[in-house]
Structures are given as C-alpha cells and as structure tokens.
Amino acid sequence: xxxxxxxxxxxxxxxxxxxxxxxxxxxxxxxxxxxxxxxxxxxxxxxxxxxxxxxxxxxxxxxxxxxxxxxxxxxxxxxxxxxxxxxxxxxxxxxxxxxxxxxxxxxxxxxxxxxxxxxxxxxxxxxxxxxxxxxxxxxxxxxxxxxxxxxxxxxxxxxxxxxxxxxxxxxxxxxxxxxxxxxxxxxxxxxxxxxxxxxxxxxxxxxxxxx
Numbered sequence: 001x002x003x004x005x006x007x008x009x010x011x012x013x014x015x016x017x018x019x020x021x022x023x024x025x026x027x028x029x030x031x032x033x034x035x036x037x038x039x040x041x042x043x044x045x046x047x048x049x050x051x052x053x054x055x056x057x058x059x060x061x062x063x064x065x066x067x068x069x070x071x072x073x074x075x076x077x078x079x080x081x082x083x084x085x086x087x088x089x090x091x092x093x094x095x096x097x098x099x100x101x102x103x104x105x106x107x108x109x110x111x112x113x114x115x116x117x118x119x120x121x122x123x124x125x126x127x128x129x130x131x132x133x134x135x136x137x138x139x140x141x142x143x144x145x146x147x148x149x150x151x152x153x154x155x156x157x158x159x160x161x162x163x164x165x166x167x168x169x170x171x172x173x174x175x176x177x178x179x180x181x182x183x184x185x186x187x188x189x190x191x192x193x194x195x196x197x198x199x200x201x202x203x204x205x206x207x208x209x210x211x
Contacts, residue, residue, distance in 0.1 A: 003027045003030060003052060004023045004024060004027045005023075006052055007022075007023040007026050007027060007052065007056065007057075008023045009197070010052065010053075010056070010057040010060070010197045010198065011023065011057075011060065013197040014057065014060055014061060014063075014196075014197065015064075016060060016063055016064075016089070018089050018090075019089075019091065022088060022089055025088045025115060026056055026085065026088055026089075028114070028115060029056075029080070029084055029085070029088060029111060029115055030052070030055075030056060032110075032111055032114060032115075033055075033079050033080070033107075033111075036079075036107050036110075037079070052198070053196060053197070053198040053199045054199065055079075055081050055085075056085055057196050057197055057198065057199065058081075058082075058145075058170075058194075058196050058199060058203065059081050059082030059085035059086060059145065060082075060085060060086075060089060061194040061195070061196050061203065061205075062082060062086070062143065062168065062170060062194070062205055063086065063089060063090070065166075065168060065192060065205055065207065066086070066090070066093070066141060066168075068140070069093065069140040069141040069166065070092070070093065070094060070140055071093075071094045071096075071132070071134065071137075071139045071140050071141070072086065072093055072094065072095050072096070072139060072140065072141045072142070072143060073095075073096050073097075073098060073132065073139045073141070073142045073143070073157070073160060074086075074095055074096070074097040074098070074143050074144070075098055075127050075142060075143070075144040075147050075153065075156075075157060076098070076099060076100065076127070076144055076147035076148070077097050077099060077104075077108070077144075077145065077147075078099070078101075078104050079104060079107060079108070080097065080107070080108045080111055080122070081145055082143065082145050082170070083095045083097040083108070083120065083122075083143075084097075084108060084111050084112075084115070084117070084120060086143075087117050087119050087120035088115065088117065090119075091119055092119070093119060094119050095119060095120045095121070096121050096123060096132055096139070097120070097121070097122040097123065098122075098123050098125055098126075098127045098130050099122060099123070099124060099125075100124070100125070100126050100127075101124075102124050105122045105123065105124040106122075106124075108120075108122035109121075109122045127156050127157060127160075128156045128157075128159070130160075131159075131160070132160070137162075138160060138161060138162025138164075138165050139160060139162075139165055140164070140165060140166065141165065141166045141167075141168055142157045142160060142161065142165060142166070142167045142168065143167075143168040143169075143170070144168075144169055144170065145170040146170065146171075147169075149178055149181070150169050150171070150175060150178035150179060150181070150182060150206060150208070151178060151181035151182055151183060153167070153169055154167055154182055154183050154186050154208055155183050158183065158185075158186070161186075161209075161210060162210075163210050164209075165209070165210070166189070166207050166208075166209055167186070167207070167208040167209065168205060168206070168207055168208075169205070169206045169208070170194075170203070170204075170205055171203070171204045171205070171206060172201060172202055172203060172204070173202045173204070174191065174202070174204050175204075175206075179206070182208060185210060185211060186208050186209065186210055186211060187208065187209065187211045188206060188207070188208055189207045189208060189209045190206075190207040191204055191205070191206050191207075192204065192205040192206075192207070
C-alpha cells in the first residue's frame with residue numbers, strides 16, 4: 001500500500017470527513033519533510049511508515065477536538081506537526097505556528113509555499129514574546145505536541161489565552177503529575193483518549209481553559 005492509500009485508510013479509520021485531495025496533499029508534505037529532514041534534522045523519525053502513524057495520523061487525531069476553532073496557534077511544532085497537517089486538513093482554519101529554531105520555521109514556510117497553504121504561517125519567535133497579528137483578539141485554540149511539561153506550556157502561553165481559548169496539549173500516557181501542576185487560574189476541562197490507527201501507544205489530548 002502506498003502512502004496516499006494508507007493515508008486514506010487512516011483518515012477513514014479516524015472517522016474524519018476531509019477534502020478529497022487531503023491524502024495527496026499530506027503525501028506531498030510527508031515527502032517534503034523526509035527530504036528536508038536529511039539536512040535539517042527536523043524529526044528523529046525518518047521511516048515513511050512511522051511518518052504516517054507517528055506524525056500524520058497522530059496529528060489528524062486531534063481534529064475532532066478543534067470543532068468551532070477558527071484561529072489556532074501551534075507552539076514548538078518543529079517540522080510543522082501538527083500545524084501544517086491541520087492546515088491541510090481544514091482549509092478554513094487559520095494556523096499560526098510559533099517556532100524558536102530558525103531552520104525549522106524556514107522549513108515550515110517553505111512547506112506553506114510549496115503546498116499552497118494560505119491559511120498557514122510560521123513565525124520564528126519565542127512563544128512567551130509573541131503576539132498574533134489579530135491581537136488584542138485571542139486565538140480560539142493553542143496546541144502543542146510534545147512541546148513541554150503541561151504546566152510550562154500553560155504558563156508560556158497564558159498571555160495569549162482569552163476566557164474562551166482552549167489550550168490543547170497532545171500527550172502520551174495520561175500525565176497526572178503534570179495536570180496537578182497546572183498554574184492557578186487555569187484548570188483541566190477535558191481529557192480525551194486518542195486512538196491513532198497503526199500506533200500501538202497511549203495518546204491523550206488534554207484541554208485546559210481559564211477558570
């Protein structure tokens with residue numbers, strides 16, 4: 001099974017209704033990621049099969065939780081995960097990716113150009129110093145995937161979070177110790193178990209909001 005067919009099967013298994021060209025565009029992104037990774041060390045995963053499960057399908061598994069979100073900030077996404085994947089899957093979603101490593105931000109903007117993603121922008125900045133172009137309005141969602149300890153993630157993005165902003169942390173095993181350290185003024189609203197096709201590992205999406 002080629003990557004596009006595997007993506008189609010994975011999207012179906014996740015129960016997602018996405019634009020018809022999504023597998024083709026995700027395949028193009030995967031090939032770009034693998035190509036640039038040889039020089040820029042964007043991710044430790046180099047095997048195409050693992051890029052499918054550990055990166056593409058894992059990123060897509062968060063999509064149902066983004067219902068109602070129109071403006072999303074992706075923090076520390078490295079090679080554009082999940083930000084680029086989510087921007088491909090949802091053309092109506094405005095994604096701002098904030099990345100501290102210049103070469104990774106450059107790759108993400110190259111992906112934006114090559115994949116024609118007008119709804120995606122990468123910014124080379126530290127998240128604690130960054131504001132979106134639409135400030136003082138707050139983003140609807142702030143997401144991270146293996147970026148930092150949950151308490152640190154919330155603390156570093158607190159200046160961006162409005163009363164209705166959802167802070168979404170993609171995690172592996174349920175991190176009870178991290179949840180216990182969520183900063184004052186914020187609380188865990190929901191924990192969602194994610195089932196990623198082909199990935200035999202625990203995955204959780206933690207949603208934090210202002211109290």
